[in-house]
Amino acid sequence: MATTLSKAAQDRADRDYAREQLLTHYVSEGTRVYTILRHVSASGMSRGISLLVADSDGRISDITFYAAATMGDRLIESKGHRAIRVSGAGMDMGFHLVYNLSSVLFHGQDRAGYILRQEWI
16 A cells, blocks of 8 residues: 655655755766846846756756755746746845755755855856
8 A cells, every 4th residue: 555645755755856866967066057047026026047057068957946846945937947936135146046055965064055156147
């Protein structure tokens, strides 16, 4: 008989799966994560930002979905692209996203938030 996971257990399993996919296939220490601003709200207090990485052969992969799942952030659809909704103003939100992703992926390592590099496209 199949067991049913609680909502919290399913959320943890989804986050763990997304983290595993990112670490296995897309990012490692020193990876440069490119950010693209997809949407700014009328008030300027929230943004939609997509995350991309390039592999050693120059192929570009969109990691927005896995990054949002790993961090527990909200995904939005903006102009046909997935983006992570980030609220607030007064700081570099692309850096903020990549810093948080790095902190989650490399938790427990010294200066974990700075292991991944961020660059705007």
